[in-house]
Amino acid sequence: MTRRGRLALFAVAGPGLLAVLVVGLHGLPSFGDFHGVYGLLVDRIEPGQRHATDIVTALNFDLRAFDTLGEEFILFASVTGVALLLRHLRHAEGDLERSRSVADHRFAGASDALRVMSLVLIPLLVALGVYLALHGALTPGGGFQAGIVLAAGPLAILLAGRYLALKRVAPQWALEALDAVGATAYAAIGLGGLIFASAYLENFLPLGTPGELLSAGMMPLNSIAVGLEVTGAFLLTWTEFLDQDVIVGRDEL
Amino acid sequence: MSALQAVALLVVVAGGTAVALTPDPLRQTLLLSIYGLALAILFFVFQAPDVALSEIVVSGVGLPVIVLAALRKLAQDRARRDSEEESSS
Numbered sequence: 371m372t373r374r375g376r377l378a379l380f381a382v383a384g385p386g387l388l389a390v391l392v393v394g395l396h397g398l399p400s401f402g403d404f405h406g407v408y409g410l411l412v413d414r415i416e417p418g419q420r421h422a423t424d425i426v427t428a429l430n431f432d433l434r435a436f437d438t439l440g441e442e443f444i445l446f447a448s449v450t451g452v453a454l455l456l457r458h459l460r461h462a463e464g465d466l467e468r469s470r471s472v473a474d475h476r477f478a479g480a481s482d483a484l485r486v487m488s489l490v491l492i493p494l495l496v497a498l499g500v501y502l503a504l505h506g507a508l509t510p511g512g513g514f515q516a517g518i519v520l521a522a523g524p525l526a527i528l529l530a531g532r533y534l535a536l537k538r539v540a541p542q543w544a545l546e547a548l549d550a551v552g553a554t555a556y557a558a559i560g561l562g563g564l565i566f567a568s569a570y571l572e573n574f575l576p577l578g579t580p581g582e583l584l585s586a587g588m589m590p591l592n593s594i595a596v597g598l599e600v601t602g603a604f605l606l607t608w609t610e611f612l613d614q615d616v617i618v619g620r621d622e623l
Numbered sequence: 624m625s626a627l628q629a630v631a632l633l634v635v636v637a638g639g640t641a642v643a644l645t646p647d648p649l650r651q652t653l654l655l656s657i658y659g660l661a662l663a664i665l666f667f668v669f670q671a672p673d674v675a676l677s678e679i680v681v682s683g684v685g686l687p688v689i690v691l692a693a694l695r696k697l698a699q700d701r702a703r704r705d706s707e708e709e710s711s712s
Contacts, residue, residue: 515676525684608689
């Protein structure tokens, strides 16, 4: 399609989309002014009956725990897909001849400042990730956020230009195991609800005092399980993509 | 709506437009990660810190790493194809 054709299409579609958006968004309650029943119910149930103080985590791991199970396996399936496709590509090309020696796997661009920076970032990111996973039910955060922050920790090694060190800290088998164990653990915690309470993913653990670390029943466990899965999933995706560039024969690792 | 929220919205509008109008994929990727940080601030000032936390890492780091790796791979493939054509001709 020519540039003119595209512009003509946009001249029709753009205003059309704008009109639909204006009609659709007209009459929304203004920000901070929500009076829906669902919001009021959630605000009542979660702190009162589940002793959770972060409502978003409470929604994810209690009221909508089953949706989260689905989301977990969406992530799991898509990461598996990415890994399968990229590994197929890697083998198809006979990359071994192109793989370079270990010493070449450092970028020339990693300055001392960048390396110090990554050294500072790694412990901070890991600490923040662990904090987010454990305090999911108390303060903003939770399994998913914890997982990506935790995954970003080892990724900071890449900033220092040490990709092979990253592969050593987070080898492929460990990432695959993390991903799988996290996903399974979440499903297994749900089974606990089936056995010890009345329904799948129903809370079966003591609720504790609101605001304390060990409170909100099984939410901290769910949070940790999701955190493990997301850490594994993101690191696996990143390293699969980076492997495509910095091709490393298996025996070099 | 507070002034902070209005400013955050405007920055996101400007950032999104800039990302869409940048032709070079490499620059676009870097802009995208900055745009992600603007989005994270937007979520934060609209009282969604949970979403802001994920947004920071997903679009500040996660997505750019994948896109950059893919761009490099494409450049490598192109270079290899060119050299093969040269040797065959």
